[in-house]
């Protein structure tokens with residue numbers, strides 16, 4: 001389903017080139033739960049950005065459902081990201097000018113919807129699944145870190161993506177909240193979505209089934 | 222539930238950031254005010270110059286030497302003036318060989334006292350020979366001026382059928398003229414017999430310079446020069462032929478040229494100020510937009526991560542700035558309307574030049590063009606910031622203040 005093949009990304013620092021991601025290869029099947037871990041600066045975010053089509057690799061290919069992301073133009077890539085990839089960036093990403101419910105519904109309106117329809121009932125269902133249904137009408141400023149994270153998961157799922165990607169979704173959460181969030185990812189994987197989560201702590205994953213990729217200086221460890 | 226299309230998202234972003242919006246819209250409102258104000262002022266001045274040229278159906282005014290400036294002041298600004306020739310000299314002047322047509326006029330300036338209802342310039346015209354004033358006076362009074370009738374300029378209080386007192390005598394207002402933007406707006410027109418009566422009253426009441434004048438005096442002779450005679454030739458002929466009598470020649474072309482020169486330099490100043498302000502406003506807006514767009518880099522990165530195309534993102538930013546511009550332009554239009562309609566009479570006086578209020582059509586045109594320019598100011602100024610953000614790598618946008 002998702003194939004990452006020999007992907008590399010070069011950066012330049014102090015006049016010297018170095019590989020932030022260096023020849024990474026792996027696959028994630030439908031319903032698979034993959035966890036990428038490693039120290040800070042090991043290339044986790046860079047790799048995720050490449051997989052999400054937000055960053056072009058210098059080498060290698062990323063194939064999602066047969067489409068090579070590295071070869072697509074902005075319009076096709078944006079459309080694919082909108083339809084097939086739910087991306088949860090590191091840190092806060094819930095838009096502060098919209099309510100939690102509107103944030104959740106927003107990706108529906110950013111893509112082409114030939115059939116029309118409305119995303120709000122699905123958004124409410126997702127917020128219920130995330131356990132924050134009662135916060136639907138609130139603005140992000142009124143939410144806690146764990147609630148914001150759950151809102152961004154709901155938003156990433158609104159277009160029923162094939163692939164869900166989260167960058168350090170538990171970094172600013174206490175262990176209880178972190179466990180809740182991780183189990184939500186595991187549930188999502190069980191529902192048939194390919195899930196990739198980046199983390200630098202694995203405590204919150206105890207008791208969950210996942211395949212692990214460890215990064216060190218851009219290489220698989 | 223709301224559809225979150227581009228317009229709805231832009232509106233939301235604007236309304237949830239009132240301080241930012243007010244700052245940006247304020248600059249546009251100021252721009253709208255300056256553009257509209259400058260446009261209306263320019264139009265009024267152009268109207269004034271046009272009105273002047275349309276009413277200067279003569280080539281020259283002959284006045285006593287030394288009173289050329291007073292004659293100009295009377296014509297352009299309605300400044301009360303008092304100067305006279307003898308009737309006998311006037312006859313001889315009108316008989317000059319270079320003259321095609323000539324008509325005498327008598328100026329009497331009203332008093333600032335209980336004897337007069339308004340401070341005006343009395344102008345006596347001779348209906349038999351007049352070719353300058355009568356053609357457009359007759360628009361207001363088809364029957365012509367009868368003895369004792371007065372026609373009043375637009376800025377004089379009173380209306381047709383009412384009575385006004387000048388030099389202690391009551392006159393019937395026969396008609397009121399439309400606005401001209403020049404001295405005629407504060408002038409009172411009478412026929413020559415009526416002017417003579419008023420002049421006798423003036424002298425009897427001790428009017429300035431009256432003791433030196435005879436009651437059959439004439440203030441100026443309005444001249445149309447023969448076609449084959451140049452204006453220079455004509456002036457030289459009068460100055461030489463009447464060198465003993467001291468006759469001054471005011472050429473209307475020279476007068477009009479100086480007015481249009483003044484007009485052109487005024488319009489240049491206004492245009493330069495408006496253009497400079499437009500550029501300054503554009504600069505300020507560009508800086509403000511670039512700052513606010515920069516502050517929102519991460520937000521725009523999130524939009525891209527959710528699948529917004531570059532075009533969608535640019536459209537969102539441009540729509541926001543267009544809405545801000547629109548709001549500013551509306552506010553500016555209201556503001557300038559308030560200012561303009563409170564001060565419109567003062568504007569003409571302050572300009573010290575022929576000024577004729579723009580008509581409804583001209584006002585609408587000025588408003589619309591200024592509105593269009595103000596409206597594009599926002600998108601124009603935010604275009605650069607929008608281009609920069611849409612061409613940034615999304616992963617870099619997302620790294621900002623995470």
Ligand SMILES: Nc1ncnc2c1ncn2[C@@H]1O[C@H](COP(=O)(O)OP(=O)(O)O)[C@@H](O)[C@H]1O
Pocket residue numbers: 011012013020038039040041042043044045046047617
């Ligand atoms: N745009 C960039 N330009 C230069 N260096 C970068 C850029 N983005 C990331 N890096 C460097 O690449 C390495 C990997 O970064 P990142 O993928 O963010 O690591 P992680 O997410 O594992 O902490 C780091 O050394 C980082 O400083």
Ligand SMILES: [Mg+2]
Pocket residue numbers: 044045046090167168
């Ligand atoms: Mg990272």
